[in-house]
Amino acid sequence: MGCASAPSRPDVFLFTVDTLRADRTSTYGHTRSTTPFLSELAEGSAVFEQCQAPSSWTVPSLASLHTGQHAWTIGMHDAPSLHVDQRLEQVDHPALPESTTTLAERLSAEGYATHAVVSNRHLVKRFGWAQGFDTYRSVGWAPVDEVDPLVQELAESVRGSTQPSFVWIHLFDPHDPYFAVPGTPWLTEGDHAASPGTPGELVGAEPEAVERALRLYDGEIRDADSWLRRASEVLGVGDDDVVLFASDHGEAFGERGHFGHRRALYQESIRVPCVLRAPSVTARREPAPVGLRDMHQSLLAAAGVDVSGLGRDVRREVAPVPVFSQLVRGSHTSWAVRDGNQKQIRTAAGEQRFDLAADPGERTALAPNAALSSALDALIRSDPPAEGERVLGPKTAELEALGYVDPAPKPSAP
């Protein structure tokens, strides 16, 4: 591939799977065989054992990956929760600022054909995510069955292209509700018969209900993994290509009484699988903590595109440096810093430190460490949260008055 006047470039594939916590993948040690495809990919790859997501939900995490910047410095740290029946034209939502330069924009500038198929309502064009993409298909919150035909279609143009391609696929499942996927070996008959589970239903539920939710969740992970195997074959992913597999955040299943995500910054919510493969990447299990943000620079470097100051290039062994995460919930902002095995979380209630080597489940809070507190202070001082750009925002009512947007549908009379 590539034209005669330029050195040939590898195709670049970015596969992100929503809500996938690292320890439920067999690649990261889960006893159920949830991710055989990822494990095969991991064989010749850098497997980041301790990849910290920038936040515990989609928007900040993926904004950071795509721009190489901290989500809070580009105003992508807070957004309303969305609902299925909501019209996105009516939502006051932050948009990925035009002033940022995304992976797709950088690769497009290097002659790449750029394509995305994404399943998550937060990732629609309207919210700025299509910057730099030649084609951008977003399918709301859809199962892989709805993503599949779009990827089949895309595969034809990728395989027939004389340009190198950048392809981003974001799968929504295993996000809740947790469904019983037919053919999952560890499901019981009862699992198939019951209705899908949601995190809300699990609060205060019996341990067996949580176990069932985990069986369903694991089944959805297995389904996403096997779909990605097929998609990789169809897209013609080869050994010389650049492949990054990652998740945006994890999911809590009763730790500290939490269920779901976007609640806190403990490891069940922010430790994600992250596997990078390319000819220039040293295959290894990397123990040093890294951030999803580091993958911005690393992915580009693996494609021969140099950027600096946007995370780190972690294609080869790296020394530990502090890695940060942030979560905004209403008026409360939490921060976390991870340095080696030490992790410190700052909330309105104060600071807690955990020694993740001795206590990976963060059960015993230790006294805060002054150096980690200073690292957080320095980060917040040097890289303060910004407002960012918003779609609609306070002008919604004015636009409605002018007839540019339809007013919100009124509930029908009883």
Ligand SMILES: [Zn+2]
């Ligand atoms: Zn997500």
